[in-house]
Amino acid sequence: MDQVKTKLLKISCLCIAGTVLIALNTKHSRAVTVYGEQPIAGITVTLDKYYNSGSTAAASEITVAALESSVAEYDYNNLGIADVENHLNIRSGPGEDEKIIGKLPKNAGCTILDIDKSGWAKIKSGKVTGYVMSSYLITGDNAVGLAKKVGSLIATVNTETLNVRADESLLSKIITIVPIDEELEVSEVSTDWIKVNIDNDKGYVARQYINLSYELQKAVTVEELQAGVSGIRAQIVAYAKQFLGNPYVWAGNSLTNGVDCSGFTRGIYAHFGYSLPRVSRSQAVSGYTINASDIRPGDLVFYGSGSYISHVAMYIGNGQVIHASNPRTGIKISNMYYRSPIKVVRFIND
Secondary structure: OHHHHHOOOOOOEEEEOOEEEEOOOOOOOOOOOOOOOOOEOOEOOOOOOOOOOOOOOOHHHOOHHHHHHOOOOOOOOOEEEEOOOOEEEEEOOOOOOOOEEEEEEOOOEEEEEEEOOOOEEEEEEOOEEEEEEHHHEEOHHHHHHHHHHHOEEEEEEOOOEEEEEOOOOOOOOEEEEEEOOOEEEEEEEOOOEEEEEEOOEEEEEEHHHEEEEEEOOOOEEHHHHOOOOOHHHHHHHHHHHOOOOOOEOOOOEEOOOEEOHHHHHHHHHHOOOOOOOOOHHHHHOOOEEEOHHHOOOOOEEEEEEOOEEEEEEEEEEOOEEEEEEEOOOEEEEEEOOOOOEEEEEEOOOO
16 A cells, blocks of 8 residues: 555554554464554554544543553564664665665664575665665564664644644644644643654644654665755765764763754864854854755754744755754754744855
8 A cells, every 4th residue: 555655663553442452463363453554564554543433531541651562572574673873774786886775774663575595685664665784684573672662652744734732722832833744753642632742842732633653763765865065065964964863862962972952063063163052042043044945055943932942953955954853763854844943044154
């Protein structure tokens, strides 16, 4: 099915009167009901129709922990998780001289389609289908156990734009606006509202406008990694991408061992002789404020609630930013409008 091509590593659940029922393929002969899409990587997909039984009396008792702990030991023979320090190159064919077409970040998941005699595994992850050495993949029971630790419950926006609010009310303040298909990490589930994390900010979205699923990170395509720019800007963007997948640590200053959003931008710029303030709010009042329509790779994009800035990312071209987002994803690439930008600032004069 078409949805299978775009959704990866999601656990399918149907909640009836507050009870979580997991529907997964297994190697056992007992009958198993599969809701929605066909299985991929041994795990079926989406928590759509979450309350469709018509009874939600106990729905408020459902928690993220309850959903995750409901995952049993099933046969996930085609699940692979990247066992690398940073990221794993995905190539167009089985060989070190083949073209790199994508990268699989540390702890990201993939479906193993085949493994040849020389150990090259054909995999699919997100938008990328290609080859990696199977020795760099965690598989079998070890992959199942790790998936439970590094995966997250995700809310995917199913409407054109969705307000993220400060509280569980339509009258509550709007923190930011997110576009259709944006994926938000879930921290709490209730009948009508979902508490989500956006970078290190918290907010609430209306349950009716999202689909729930349990996911691992996916591969990044080579197109997402290309800036389409030259000169100092190209150098800055290329340097920033070297740290893709590295950990997020609040107040951290190490691009390799852990950094937060402003520490990341400050560290990247410092490598090229630019001195930026330490926190995002101070960085936002430095440099030159520009219109979003004039943005170029290397410029900084600031996010937050209203006029209050709490997060910063670097624009890398193709409508995308790279940023140290949160402890789950670490340094990642996102659409520039994954949430509403507040301000764009330029430090590079060229």
